[in-house]
Amino acid sequence: MKFSATVTLQYDTIFSSFSHEDWLKGLDWMKENGLDGAELCISNYNGLDIAKVKAELDKRGLGCSTLSTGQARALEGLSLIGVPADVRERTQKRFKEHIDAAQILGSKVTIGLMRGLGTQETAEADLKELSEAMKPLIEYADQKGVTLLLEAINRYETALLNSAEATLAFIKDGLGNPGCVRILWDLFHANIEDIRFSRSIRCMGEKLGHVHIADSNRMFPGYGHTDFAAVLKDVKESGFSDYCSFECLNLPSLETVLGETGAWVSRMRAL
Numbered sequence: 001m002k003f004s005a006t007v008t009l010q011y012d013t014i015f016s017s018f019s020h021e022d023w024l025k026g027l028d029w030m031k032e033n034g035l036d037g038a039e040l041c042i043s044n045y046n047g048l049d050i051a052k053v054k055a056e057l058d059k060r061g062l063g064c065s066t067l068s069t070g071q072a073r074a075l076e077g078l079s080l081i082g083v084p085a086d087v088r089e090r091t092q093k094r095f096k097e098h099i100d101a102a103q104i105l106g107s108k109v110t111i112g113l114m115r116g117l118g119t120q121e122t123a124e125a126d127l128k129e130l131s132e133a134m135k136p137l138i139e140y141a142d143q144k145g146v147t148l149l150l151e152a153i154n155r156y157e158t159a160l161l162n163s164a165e166a167t168l169a170f171i172k173d174g175l176g177n178p179g180c181v182r183i184l185w186d187l188f189h190a191n192i193e194d195i196r197f198s199r200s201i202r203c204m205g206e207k208l209g210h211v212h213i214a215d216s217n218r219m220f221p222g223y224g225h226t227d228f229a230a231v232l233k234d235v236k237e238s239g240f241s242d243y244c245s246f247e248c249l250n251l252p253s254l255e256t257v258l259g260e261t262g263a264w265v266s267r268m269r270a271l
């Protein structure tokens with residue numbers, strides 16, 4: 001099992017302990033605290049030199065776990081569903097740019113809120129639309145050997161794919177179970193939506209591709225009520241050896257996150 005944390009390259013995010021200007025300091029901190037890689041938050045590729053980003057990761061012996069892509073939904077209105085054809089095409093183009101970058105970085109690509117939000121009333125049609133919009137992305141990712149991560153996100157943020165089981169059902173029945181699509185399981189969302197963590201782990205099996213770590217209240221692990229030792233032991237025993245990535249708020253404080261990450265990761269590795 002590997003560990004990473006979010007670092008953002010262009011726009012600040014509540015999920016990183018570093019501003020975008022300080023992304024290199026963020027990488028230094030990750031290295032110093034025994035993380036294996038960085039989850040990179042990228043909004044667009046205007047003036048972004050991916051070869052340079054890769055060189056900075058390599059210099060520190062860090063990998064890249066996945067590309068976090070959702071900023072462009074809020075900043076540019078990009079979405080795969082519920083938008084005019086030209087916006088959907090721009091969104092597909094952006095995801096293809098992410099896939100190109102992921103191939104260079106050896107990472108995966110997250111499809112989170114930039115898939116579109118849908119509504120409960122139109123969910124069936126929304127998922128059909130999503131399946132169609134994802135087809136060219138799946139074909140492209142498959143050619144490039146890149147994994148797409150569909151994130152299960154709670155009902156207060158989107159009407160679609162809220163639980164691990166709903167996301168798994170969509171991958172199998174809605175997409176035809178392509179090998180290059182797996183699940184991003186975020187423990188904050190799972191705490192709201194899933195029946196039991198152990199049941200989700202068993203259901204997802206090898207379709208689990210990436211884990212987001214945050215406590216039940218989205219604070220740093222240990223400051224809510226999730227039993228991380230039990231969950232991560234279960235995840236490890238299921239055969240998962242990929243990334244668990246911090247995506248918690250800087251709570252209860254920035255100092256806690258910066259000061260406790262290294263020791264927490266060591267404890268989790270020893271499970």
Ligand code: LER
Pocket residue numbers: 070112113151153157186212247
């Ligand atoms: C992104 O990974 C996520 O978990 C969403 O809640 C962001 O809004």
Ligand code: MN
Pocket residue numbers: 151186212247
């Ligand atoms: Mn997440």
